[in-house]
Amino acid sequence: MLELLGNNSWMAEAVLLATWETIYMVLTSTVLSYLFGLPLGIILVTTAENHILENRALNQVLGSIVNAARSIPFIIFLILLIPLTRFLIGTSIGTVASIVPLTLAAIPFVARIVETSLKEIEQGLIEAAISMGANAWQIIGKVLLPEATPSLLLGVAITAINLVGYSAMAGIVGGGGLGTLAYYYGYQRYEDTVMWITVIVLIILVQGMQMLGDNLANKIVNKRR
Amino acid sequence: MIEIKNLSKIYFASGQEILALDNVNLRVQKGEIFGIIGLSGAGKSTLIRCINMLEKPTRGSITVDGRKITLLDKRELRLARQKIGMIFQQFNLLSSRTVFDNVLFPLEIAGAPRQEAARRVQELLELVGLTDKAGMYPAQLSGGQKQRVGIARALANGPKLLLSDEATSALDPQTTRSILKLLKDINRQFHLTILLITHDMNVIKEVCDRVAVIDNSRIVEVGHVLEVFSNPQTPTSHSFVNAVISRDFPGELLHSTTERSGDIASKLIRVSFIGASAGQPLISSMIRRYNLDVNIIYGNIDRIKDTPFGNLTLEVLGHPGLLQEALDYLRGEGLEIEVLRNA
Ligand SMILES: Nc1ncnc2c1ncn2[C@@H]1O[C@H](COP(=O)(O)OP(=O)(O)OP(=O)(O)O)[C@@H](O)[C@H]1O
Ligand SMILES: [Mg+2]
Numbered sequence: 001m002l003e004l005l006g007n008n009s010w011m012a013e014a015v016l017l018a019t020w021e022t023i024y025m026v027l028t029s030t031v032l033s034y035l036f037g038l039p040l041g042i043i044l045v046t047t048a049e050n051h052i053l054e055n056r057a058l059n060q061v062l063g064s065i066v067n068a069a070r071s072i073p074f075i076i077f078l079i080l081l082i083p084l085t086r087f088l089i090g091t092s093i094g095t096v097a098s099i100v101p102l103t104l105a106a107i108p109f110v111a112r113i114v115e116t117s118l119k120e121i122e123q124g125l126i127e128a129a130i131s132m133g134a135n136a137w138q139i140i141g142k143v144l145l146p147e148a149t150p151s152l153l154l155g156v157a158i159t160a161i162n163l164v165g166y167s168a169m170a171g172i173v174g175g176g177g178l179g180t181l182a183y184y185y186g187y188q189r190y191e192d193t194v195m196w197i198t199v200i201v202l203i204i205l206v207q208g209m210q211m212l213g214d215n216l217a218n219k220i221v222n223k224r225r
Numbered sequence: 226m227i228e229i230k231n232l233s234k235i236y237f238a239s240g241q242e243i244l245a246l247d248n249v250n251l252r253v254q255k256g257e258i259f260g261i262i263g264l265s266g267a268g269k270s271t272l273i274r275c276i277n278m279l280e281k282p283t284r285g286s287i288t289v290d291g292r293k294i295t296l297l298d299k300r301e302l303r304l305a306r307q308k309i310g311m312i313f314q315q316f317n318l319l320s321s322r323t324v325f326d327n328v329l330f331p332l333e334i335a336g337a338p339r340q341e342a343a344r345r346v347q348e349l350l351e352l353v354g355l356t357d358k359a360g361m362y363p364a365q366l367s368g369g370q371k372q373r374v375g376i377a378r379a380l381a382n383g384p385k386l387l388l389s390d391e392a393t394s395a396l397d398p399q400t401t402r403s404i405l406k407l408l409k410d411i412n413r414q415f416h417l418t419i420l421l422i423t424h425d426m427n428v429i430k431e432v433c434d435r436v437a438v439i440d441n442s443r444i445v446e447v448g449h450v451l452e453v454f455s456n457p458q459t460p461t462s463h464s465f466v467n468a469v470i471s472r473d474f475p476g477e478l479l480h481s482t483t484e485r486s487g488d489i490a491s492k493l494i495r496v497s498f499i500g501a502s503a504g505q506p507l508i509s510s511m512i513r514r515y516n517l518d519v520n521i522i523y524g525n526i527d528r529i530k531d532t533p534f535g536n537l538t539l540e541v542l543g544h545p546g547l548l549q550e551a552l553d554y555l556r557g558e559g560l561e562i563e564v565l566r567n568a
């Protein structure tokens with residue numbers, strides 16, 4: 001790849017910058033979406049029937065909101081959120097501005113994926129903790145989250161990988177990063193090289209994230225096995 | 226230690242009412258090992274889970290160590306639960322924590338000071354014989370070792386009562402015995418009251434002082450284990466007892482008769498003996514005293530908790546009058562006699 005770029009230093013710079021922008025968008029929106037999505041997922045699990053904070057009404061309301069948000073295609077989400085992004089960031093163009101729709105789109109996804117991870121925990125473990133006199137916070141902090149850590153880490157990898165895809169879409173409407181690069185040079189100017197380089201970088205990014213997630217999760221699983 | 230009054234539990238599942246406990250009354254004394262035995266679905270788990278309110282009773286009251294556990298608010302209940310240990314069939318250890326940290330868990334919940342808690346964990350691991358496994362994860366332990374961790378964990382906050390929901394049902398017979406022995410030791414050492422449920426009469430036989438038989442959501446029999454073993458009152462208890470000490474024998478034996486001349490009577494009797502009388506040569510002295518002939522059909526001796534217990538099925542032949550006197554003699558010596566056939 002470096003050879004490809006060797007006689008094209010402007011291209012090398014553009015690709016490096018775009019890669020960095022993508023990583024920045026993806027990491028920031030992953031962190032931010034977990035900031036909201038993790039608690040939301042915990043609430044979804046614990047307010048379900050027969051769980052430690054059972055609350056039918058809250059569970060159903062949150063569940064419906066999450067489902068509704070998840071049923072909007074990301075590209076439409078992007079357009080819908082332009083006014084909000086402008087209000088929050090002052091512009092709807094650029095990497096920082098992209099973080100708003102990326103985060104908001106990922107929150108319901110994260111909530112569901114966290115919910116799935118936490119649901120796998122055996123009822124018996126929760127009951128054992130209850131029988132020892134644990135309160136809800138202790139059960140969440142000392143049972144649910146630690147027991148589900150490997151599964152939660154895999155969820156983070158999946159979220160980040162999804163956000164790589166979303167960020168490319170955001171790039172097409174001016175969000176920056178590899179999406180913008182591919183769109184400008186690849187699509188509008190027919191620069192095949194840039195297009196292919198973008199694809200390769202994206203593949204490497206996604207592979208890297210998946211491997212990182214798998215490795216971390218396996219490390220924990222192996223330690224406990 | 227535990228007083229259960231008019232306890233009923235109804236489950237609602239898919240539009241149906243399931244009566245899992247029907248007006249249960251029970252008292253468990255301080256310091257005893259009390260067993261509850263019943264078939265699958267009889268309501269055992271429901272009953273034991275009501276005692277620490279994992280299951281909310283539909284009706285009735287439960288008092289544990291003088292406190293009405295059914296009337297406590299959430300916070301009080303959490304504090305009360307810290308003093309009621311529980312162990313489970315599936316062990317329910319946290320896979321994310323080492324053996325040490327699993328035992329530490331209830332102490333963290335109770336907010337015990339760090340140093341003191343660590344000392345306590347060491348003590349408990351020593352008690353259950355797992356000091357060398359402190360740094361291992363539950364997945365690296367055998368079933369018996371897991372249950373030992375479960376027991377150490379249940380004892381961490383110094384409970385007065387230990388609840389055991391089929392704690393040995395997932396273990397092989399030998400491991401079961403070692404776990405039961407541990408429970409017996411703990412019961413003696415700390416005067417800990419233990420309430421255990423099981424479907425295995427061997428467990429009752431090995432450790433329990435008293436037993437309740439639960440059948441179809443109701444307690445049908447309560448008594449000292451020896452009493453229930455020597456003289457079960459209900460068909461359910463009868464079949465549980467028979468499962469471990471075979472009291473029944475082939476029916477044709479009941480009808481077969483030994484050849485005998487005119488004035489000789491025959492009786493088929495079952496003699497049950499408990500404790501001290503098991504050590505005395507009562508049968509041979511009966512034979513000499515009353516000039517009888519005895520045909521041994523079946524015999525069996527066993528141990529219930531720490532008391533020898535046995536039964537012997539005999540065909541006794543002799544003069545009709547003497548025969549009757551002989552039975553009275555045995556009864557007078559404290560043996561339980563059941564006449565199975567007269568001829
Ligand atoms: N959460 C529940 N919801 C509905 N019905 C239940 C529930 N738990 C138990 N039951 C029903 O209550 C009855 C008693 O169940 P319980 O678990 O107490 O039996 P058990 O004696 O412990 O049986 P086993 O030996 O199989 O564990 C059964 O008919 C069971 O189907
Ligand atoms: Mg059960």
